[in-house]
Amino acid sequence: MLGLEPTMLVAACTVLGLLIGSFLNVVIHRLPIMMERDWQRQCAEASGKPQPSFEPLSLISPRSRCPHCGHAIGALENIPIISYLFLRGRCKGCGKPISVRYPLIEALTAVLFGYAAWRFGSTPALAGALLFIAALISLSFIDADTQLLPDDITLPLIWVGLLFNLNGTFTTLQNAVIGAVAGYVSLWLVYWAFKLTTGKEGMGYGDFKLLAAIGAWFGWQMLPLVILLSSLVGALVGIALIVLARHDRNVPIPFGPYLAAAGVIALLWGKELTQAWLGLIY
Structure with missing residues (x-):
C-alpha cells in the first residue's frame, strides 16, 4: 500500500482493519484454548498419564462455528460487520444471539488502522x-x-x-x-x-x-x-x-x-x- 494517495491509503487500511479484526476474533477465542490444551498435554506427559485427545484446532482451521448449535459459518456469513447486520446479530442455523463484541472488534481495528494510515502515511x-x-x-x-x-x-x-x-x-x-x-x-x-x-x-x-x-x-x-x-x-x-x-x-x-x-x-x-x-x- 506504500505510494497510495492519502485518501486511498486510509480507505485501504480501514478495509484491511475490518478483515484483520475478523481474524483477531478467531485469535482471541482460539489461542487460549490452544494454550490450555498444550498445558494439559504437558501435564499428562510429566505425570505419565495418557495424552488427552482433542479435535484438531489452529488459528486457521477448522472453519468457525456457532458455539450453540455447531453451525459452520459460511463465507457470506463472515463478512465483517455486514454479515452481523444482515443476520440481525443471530446465528443462521439456530437463531441464537451472536455476541456484539465480534463486530465491535472489527470496527475498532478498522478505525485504528485507518487513523494510523492518516497519522503515519506511506x-x-x-x-x-x-x-x-x-x-x-x-x-x-x-x-x-x-x-x-x-x-x-x-x-x-x-x-x-x-x-x-x-x-x-x-x-x-x-x-x-x-x-x-x-x-x-x-x-x-x-x-x-x-x-x-x-x-x-x-x-x-x-x-x-x-x-x-x-x-x-x-x-x-x-x-x-x-x-x-x-x-x-x-x-x-x-x-x-x-x-x-x-x-x-x-x-x-x-x-x-x-x-x-x-x-x-x-x-x-x-x-x-x-x-x-x-x-x-x-
Whole structure:
C-alpha cells in the first residue's frame, strides 16, 4: 500500500482493519484454548498419564462455528460487520444471539488502522503501527477473558519492536533496548514490592513482558506516560466496577487492557503528550 494517495491509503487500511479484526476474533477465542490444551498435554506427559485427545484446532482451521448449535459459518456469513447486520446479530442455523463484541472488534481495528494510515502515511512506521495495534487488541481481549497475556504474542512483539528500531523507525535502538529492560524491571519491582507488603500477587508476568514490548517499540522515555495512563484508567475502571457493578474487591482485574490502551495512545499521540507534560513541568 506504500505510494497510495492519502485518501486511498486510509480507505485501504480501514478495509484491511475490518478483515484483520475478523481474524483477531478467531485469535482471541482460539489461542487460549490452544494454550490450555498444550498445558494439559504437558501435564499428562510429566505425570505419565495418557495424552488427552482433542479435535484438531489452529488459528486457521477448522472453519468457525456457532458455539450453540455447531453451525459452520459460511463465507457470506463472515463478512465483517455486514454479515452481523444482515443476520440481525443471530446465528443462521439456530437463531441464537451472536455476541456484539465480534463486530465491535472489527470496527475498532478498522478505525485504528485507518487513523494510523492518516497519522503515519506511506512510511515503514505504518507497517509497524498496524502490526502493533493488531497485537495489542488481541492481548487486551484475551487478558479480559482469561487473565492471560500469551507469550506467543508478547515475546515476538518485543523482538519485532527492536527490529523496527534498528533504523530508528520510532526511536533509537539504544532507547528501545533500554526501554525493553526498563519496562520489564519496573513492573517486576512493583510486583515484588506489592507481594512482600501484602502477601498477594498484584499482577502477572505477562504484564511485565507487555510493558517491555511497549518500551522496545517507543523507548524508555515513553514508559512514564504509559504507566501513568494505564494506572489512571485502571484505577478509575476498578473503582467504577466496585461501586457501580459491585465487583468483588478480591477478584483480580486484568491490567493488560489498560497497558495496551496506553500503548496505542503512545503510538498515536505519545510524542505530543510527552511534550505537553514536560511543558507543564518546566
